[in-house]
Amino acid sequence: MTSPVIRIVAAGELAEGGAATFVFRDANGLLRDGFVVRFRGVIHAYLNCCPHQPLSLDYGDGDFFTREGDLLLCRNHGALFEPETGQCVAGPCYGASLRVLPVHEEDGWICFDASVCPPQPDLE
Ligand code: FES
Secondary structure (H helix, E strand, O other): OOOOEEEEEEHHHOOOOOEEEEEEEOOOOOEEEEEEEEEOOEEEEEEOOOOOOOOOOOOOOOOOEOOOOOOEEOOOOOOEEOOOOOEEEEOOOOOOEOOEOOEEEEOOEEEEEHHHOOOOOOOO
């Protein structure tokens, strides 16, 4: 049986203001995209799906932060999200939130454990 734990990136390679993406299979067996960022020293991970429309925030290039580096940006229609909470603070989905994904550090890696991840919403 395959371990549900995914090693996303070595913790030392995720710099402040950096991001890394990963793919996981949710409780319904569907492939989902996630991303992890380091902001003010803390790791945060979210489903890479905008609350406005079921689209990835980035253009597949792993670029999630604004130029100022203080907020996460959906590049489709400009929604802005707090990196610490995933809450939208401006844009078409104001007040909605990105889906938080559970990540942890283990043996120097930032890991995602699908076995503790709640089912993800139907994105269709
Ligand atoms: S899809 Fe993200 S702001 Fe529209």
